[in-house]
Amino acid sequence: MIKNKISPGIYLYPMPIVIIGANVKGKANFMTIAWCSIVEHKPPMISISASKTHYTNIGINKNQTFSVNIPSEDMVELTDYIGLKSGRDIDKSSLFNIFYGELQTAPMIEETPINLECKLVKTIDMNKGHDLFIGEIVQAYANEEYLTNGIPDIKKFFPLVFSINDNNYWKVGEHIGRAWSVGKKYNSK
Amino acid sequence: MIKNKISPGIYLYPMPIVIIGANVKGKANFMTIAWCSIVEHKPPMISISASKTHYTNIGINKNQTFSVNIPSEDMVELTDYIGLKSGRDIDKSSLFNIFYGELQTAPMIEETPINLECKLVKTIDMNKGHDLFIGEIVQAYANEEYLTNGIPDIKKFFPLVFSINDNNYWKVGEHIGRAWSVGKKYNSK
Numbered sequence: 001m002i003k004n005k006i007s008p009g010i011y012l013y014p015m016p017i018v019i020i021g022a023n024v025k026g027k028a029n030f031m032t033i034a035w036c037s038i039v040e041h042k043p044p045m046i047s048i049s050a051s052k053t054h055y056t057n058i059g060i061n062k063n064q065t066f067s068v069n070i071p072s073e074d075m076v077e078l079t080d081y082i083g084l085k086s087g088r089d090i091d092k093s094s095l096f097n098i099f100y101g102e103l104q105t106a107p108m109i110e111e112t113p114i115n116l117e118c119k120l121v122k123t124i125d126m127n128k129g130h131d132l133f134i135g136e137i138v139q140a141y142a143n144e145e146y147l148t149n150g151i152p153d154i155k156k157f158f159p160l161v162f163s164i165n166d167n168n169y170w171k172v173g174e175h176i177g178r179a180w181s182v183g184k185k186y187n188s189k
Numbered sequence: 190m191i192k193n194k195i196s197p198g199i200y201l202y203p204m205p206i207v208i209i210g211a212n213v214k215g216k217a218n219f220m221t222i223a224w225c226s227i228v229e230h231k232p233p234m235i236s237i238s239a240s241k242t243h244y245t246n247i248g249i250n251k252n253q254t255f256s257v258n259i260p261s262e263d264m265v266e267l268t269d270y271i272g273l274k275s276g277r278d279i280d281k282s283s284l285f286n287i288f289y290g291e292l293q294t295a296p297m298i299e300e301t302p303i304n305l306e307c308k309l310v311k312t313i314d315m316n317k318g319h320d321l322f323i324g325e326i327v328q329a330y331a332n333e334e335y336l337t338n339g340i341p342d343i344k345k346f347f348p349l350v351f352s353i354n355d356n357n358y359w360k361v362g363e364h365i366g367r368a369w370s371v372g373k374k375y376n377s378k
Binding site: 060122 | 225
């Protein structure tokens with residue numbers, strides 16, 4: 001097999017799509033991002049990378065809190081709209097029903113199936129245009145209808161699947177197998 | 190709407206599934222992870238979070254290089270197998286056809302559709318059990334058959350979609366819409 005070089009680029013597939021919430025200048029604001037990952041288990045921590053130009057970053061830096069809200073596929077238009085507009089130009093606090101948790105300054109979205117309330121624990125200045133924020137997930141919220149055995153069930157809340165560079169949203173498709181399980185069938189050479 | 194609290198946890202959906210490569214003690218080794226994100230655009234950078242107990246971490250720390258290999262859905266058994274076994278116990282270098290790029294110490298997998306060759310630029314000690322490695326993607330590799338207009342096309346290379354906590358692999362499903370586009374249809378209240 002001969003491998004072709006392609007230009008170095010941001011080739012990671014797939015990505016999640018989340019809406020980040022923070023209070024900026026006394027008002028809830030939101031941004032849509034795909035550069036998000038779990039980074040620690042105990043306590044649970046999540047990273048988000050966002051361009052320093054984002055209006056939402058101001059609130060994260062000021063309050064040291066943010067929220068991660070996972071939208072469902074039926075919210076795709078509004079989710080995309082959030083990414084098209086800046087809080088500098090429109091008031092996004094009226095787009096959702098908002099609630100606050102124990103941190104009091106991380107606005108969360110009632111309409112998204114899952115909400116993670118996060119306390120900023122570290123900011124890594126990527127020095128190239130992005131802030132990498134690492135937050136501890138101090139509380140999580142989800143309605144019973146989206147859970148199976150107490151755990152979020154993607155076949156109940158339908159998160160968006162994102163492909164970068166071509167910029168498309170997809171549904172979660174067919175089940176393939178269970179992790180830490182299907183590999184047992186593999187016969188080593 | 191009343192929101193229920195659920196225990197704080199690692200609730201991010203969906204996640205990618207990638208195979209990380211590094212040379213450990215002179216031999217190519219691999220680990221399967223889902224905690225991976227793009228963190229910077231120019232130059233392209235990627236983060237991976239891996240438990241300090243992983244054998245592969247030794248090689249990343251020593252050589253300051255690693256690879257990110259994106260498997261396709263037809264590799265699910267082998268991908269899962271990589272995650273079930275440690276390089277301390279089995280020799281994973283024989284599981285794939287391996288090639289090296291310009292960094293010379295980041296082993297890449299011929300069989301996976303996409304490979305990212307990475308130079309370690311920063312390690313964040315999460316101090317709780319995980320290393321958060323940030324690498325610059327210095328080169329990327331993909332065969333022509335997986336590309337559309339020079340960009341990886343998930344409808345050609347079929348990456349795995351992972352749901353954590355319930356630990357399931359899924360296919361990418363139906364197309365929903367285009368990003369930075371479908372939001373234009375949203376009519377603000």
